[in-house]
Amino acid sequence: MKRLANWRLFSLFAIVALVLSGCGKPYLSTLTPAGEVADIQYDLMGLSTIIMVGVIIVVMLVFVIVFFRFRRKDDRIPKQVEGSHKLEIIWTVIPILLLLVLAVPTVSATFKLADVKTMDDKNSKAVVVNVRSHLYWWDFEYPKQKIVTSQELVVPTDEKVYFSLKSMDVKHSFWIPAVGGKLDTNTDNINKFWLEFDAEKSNEAGNLFYGKCAELCGPSHALMDFKVKAMSKDDFNAWVKDMQSVKAPEKAQTALAQQGQDIFNKSCIGCHAVTPENKMPETARIAPNLSNFGERSRVAGILDHNKEEVKNWIRNPETYKPGNTMTGKYPQMTEDQLNALAEYLMGLKVQD
Known part of the structure; x- marks a missing residue:
């Protein structure tokens, strides 16, 4: 009975999985x-x-037809038919x-x-x-x-x-x-x-x-x-x-964003571009273009688009995307530096 109950439970989960596979x-x-x-x-x-x-x-x-119509009813050997x-x-x-x-x-x-x-x-x-x-x-x-x-x-x-x-x-x-x-x-x-x-x-x-x-x-x-x-x-x-229309990187609008831009130019510009115009050779594109980062709907493609998640990503990208190529490419930043950098990045827009 216990084994039968386990099979029933397995069947129930299989049916639920089949139904949910059609959801989206x-x-x-x-x-x-x-x-x-x-x-x-x-x-x-x-x-x-x-x-x-x-x-x-x-x-x-x-x-089903063959099973019920031609099942064996007695001990007689039925007529043998070969090929049709x-x-x-x-x-x-x-x-x-x-x-x-x-x-x-x-x-x-x-x-x-x-x-x-x-x-x-x-x-x-x-x-x-x-x-x-x-x-x-x-x-x-x-x-x-x-x-x-x-x-x-x-x-x-x-x-x-x-x-x-x-x-x-x-x-x-x-x-x-x-x-x-x-x-x-x-x-x-x-x-x-x-x-x-x-x-x-x-x-x-x-x-x-x-x-x-x-x-x-x-x-x-x-x-x-x-x-x-x-x-x-x-x-x-x-x-x-x-x-x-954007020919140069977006200028910082606040003092905090200006600090973030200075940090970006020292730590991030070696990998990330901040201009939408394609002036880089294909082999130089080693990190995402951030020219319109402030207009995106996600951070790193998976996190909510807000300053706190920007800081979380920069603080430790390995936590969110194991094996990513950004991990270990820049020195650890203080909370003030993260605040400034997040302020700058969120202000990178080409459309109001």
């Missing part, structure tokens, strides 16, 4: 597609699920037809999603983003606009956005669950693909989506997140204009 927020769930790519992938998942469930139902029906050309043809043709039903739309979608010719057209006005993955953060370069951001990707809605993916250290994988993906970022080659962000679905999600690394890359893999801000084309153009 609009900005983080593949089951609430928010773009053309996500819609295509969702339809393919639905088609394959219908086929698989259909096969299971047919097999179970055949099993009709049955063999049926159970060979049906799987082939099912595979064709699944293969044709899958291959068609694969070629459609791999079409990035527009991206390589120099005369194209399409938005192109060079994604660079690092341990454990992301940066996003807009080569046509000469802008570099980190940890927050900004994109226009209702048009194709093209991505060029590369890793600066180990293999990662770029994934925005609600919009589409995922695709590996490698160190030795560049992968390319496109996504489209639906305006209506973006509004429902608060114009904010979450992106993640989908390739096990180290102890902080699960914390390698980034945020995606989806906005109208006009708002995107305004954001680009604001970012391009």
